[in-house]
Amino acid sequence: MMSNKYISQIWAILEKEKNIGLVKRLCPNTTRSHIYATYQYPEGYYGIAFTFNKKIRIDTSSFNNLKELKILLVPDSTFTNSHLLIIQLLQANNCNIFEALCENLIQSTIPASTEEEIAKTVVNQLGKWKTLFDKNNSTGLTPAEQQGLYGELHFLQKLLSLEINPRDVLHAWVGADKALRDFQGDNWALEVKTTSTNNPQKIIINGERQLDETLLKKLFLYHLSVEISNGNGQTLCQKVLEIRKTLGNDISVLSIFNAKLFEAGYFDKHESLYQKRYYLTRNENYYKIENEFPRIKENELRKGISDVKYTIILATCDEYLVNENQIFNTLKNYERNK
Numbered sequence: 415m416m417s418n419k420y421i422s423q424i425w426a427i428l429e430k431e432k433n434i435g436l437v438k439r440l441c442p443n444t445t446r447s448h449i450y451a452t453y454q455y456p457e458g459y460y461g462i463a464f465t466f467n468k469k470i471r472i473d474t475s476s477f478n479n480l481k482e483l484k485i486l487l488v489p490d491s492t493f494t495n496s497h498l499l500i501i502q503l504l505q506a507n508n509c510n511i512f513e514a515l516c517e518n519l520i521q522s523t524i525p526a527s528t529e530e531e532i533a534k535t536v537v538n539q540l541g542k543w544k545t546l547f548d549k550n551n552s553t554g555l556t557p558a559e560q561q562g563l564y565g566e567l568h569f570l571q572k573l574l575s576l577e578i579n580p581r582d583v584l585h586a587w588v589g590a591d592k593a594l595r596d597f598q599g600d601n602w603a604l605e606v607k608t609t610s611t612n613n614p615q616k617i618i619i620n621g622e623r624q625l626d627e628t629l630l631k632k633l634f635l636y637h638l639s640v641e642i643s644n645g646n647g648q649t650l651c652q653k654v655l656e657i658r659k660t661l662g663n664d665i666s667v668l669s670i671f672n673a674k675l676f677e678a679g680y681f682d683k684h685e686s687l688y689q690k691r692y693y694l695t696r697n698e699n700y701y702k703i704e705n706e707f708p709r710i711k712e713n714e715l716r717k718g719i720s721d722v723k724y725t726i727i728l729a730t731c732d733e734y735l736v737n738e739n740q741i742f743n744t745l746k747n748y749e750r751n752k
Contacts, residue, residue: 421451422513425460428453436500438463441520448493449520452500459484460509461502462516468495470533477540482508482547485540499536508547511676515543517666518673542591546676554684557691560650562589563678564693565608565638566596567653573597574660576742578749584670590678594623601631602748604741606638614639614696615728622722625709632748633703634741637728639696647694651685700741701734 421441428437428451438450452461466472477485486500503512519539526532555563566589573583589596589606597604605624607617617637619625627633641647654675661668675681703709708730710722 421462421516422509424451425453429455429458432456436461438498449523450498452502454502458506459502459504460506460512461500462519463498463500464532464536465490465493465496465498466529466533468497470530472497472499472533472537474499474537474540477544480544480547481505483540483543499533501540510672511546511681514669514673514676515546517669518677521670542677546679554681554687555679559679560688560691561608561610561640561642561693562606563680564640564650564653565606565636566590566678567650567657568608568638568695569597569604569606569636571653571657571660572738572742573745574657576746578746580661580664580667581670582749584667584674587674590674594621595633599745599748602633602745603630604634604636604745606636608638608640610640610642610693617726617728619709619724619726622710622712622715622720625703625707626711627703628711628713632744634736635701635703636698636741637701638698641694641696643692643694644690645692647692649690649692650680650688653693654680699728700736700738701728701731702736704734707731707734 424439424441428439431437432455434455436452436454438452441449441451448465450463452463453459454461472487474485474487477483482503482505484502484504486498486502488498488500490496490498503509519536522539523532523535526535566587570583570587573586574580586597586599588598595603596606609617625633625635657671658668661671701707708726710724715722
């Protein structure tokens with residue numbers, strides 16, 4: 415599988431060749447679609463491109479006014495009756511972000527079995543990229559977003575210490591994608607809730623499906639209670655650095671992690687905003703969601719009601735507590751047998 419490091423090497427070669435205009439070079443070992451690294455000289459635009467049959471309709475109109483990216487749909491000179499969807503980076507200072515996103519984009523197309531599915535995936539990912547580059551120009555994550563991300567990374571770090579392929583662990587982390595739950599496997603899911611209030615036993619559930627285990631074999635809730643201070647504990651940046659060091663020997667896996675961080679809105683240039691907020695673990699508990707655990711299920715709602723938001727008092731849920739080893743043994747077994 416191609417890593418974003420590989421695509422950056424192709425860009426470097428194309429840049430050195432200095433062929434005027436837009437040049438493309440095939441990326442090997444990708445998907446059913448032809449995927450290219452592109453470079454436009456002398457403008458200095460790095461890019462990625464996909465070949466699609468002209469019968470496939472691709473609407474790029476919603477991306478016409480992007481500041482960081484340029485989206486082109488042009489005839490493909492290599493294949494008859496095909497067009498080329500080109501995604502170019504206009505600001506070279508964001509090249510590292512763009513590299514990681516290209517890796518993420520390529521990986522997201524791997525499960526697709528047809529060109530139509532690949533095209534749909536690419537357009538959906540572009541919608542995410544639009545939001546991400548907007549965030550990159552913002553003032554960083556809010557305190558609530560920082561705290562939520564810290565909790566997800568805290569649990570991710572635990573999973574990475576298990577005998578599970580790190581790539582599988584990172585793909586299971588879907589909270590960065592704003593998915594229904596923070597971690598999702600084939601038959602299991604886990605939601606992370608991180609609290610720091612005076613009432614650490616109260617958590618907020620977003621939606622009627624977040625704690626609905628109907629379509630899963632196992633659903634768990636991980637509650638992390640933290641104390642926030644100006645100097646005692648660990649910062650969000652330190653947590654990110656620890657995980658990067660853990661993954662450091664595998665460039666491809668590290669790229670996936672960085673892409674996930676970008677999707678979560680975490681950018682290294684905002685680090686100074688997070689360095690005075692420290693998290694110290696007060697308590698952490700795991701709950702198995704089953705039987706009469708207090709939650710709202712989708713099939714319990716009356717017709718016309720949706721987007722439910724409610725609060726759970728965890729002090730009433732002690733009978734559903736499970737220990738960490740039980741959780742990890744369950745997850746390891748599912749990942750081994752999938």
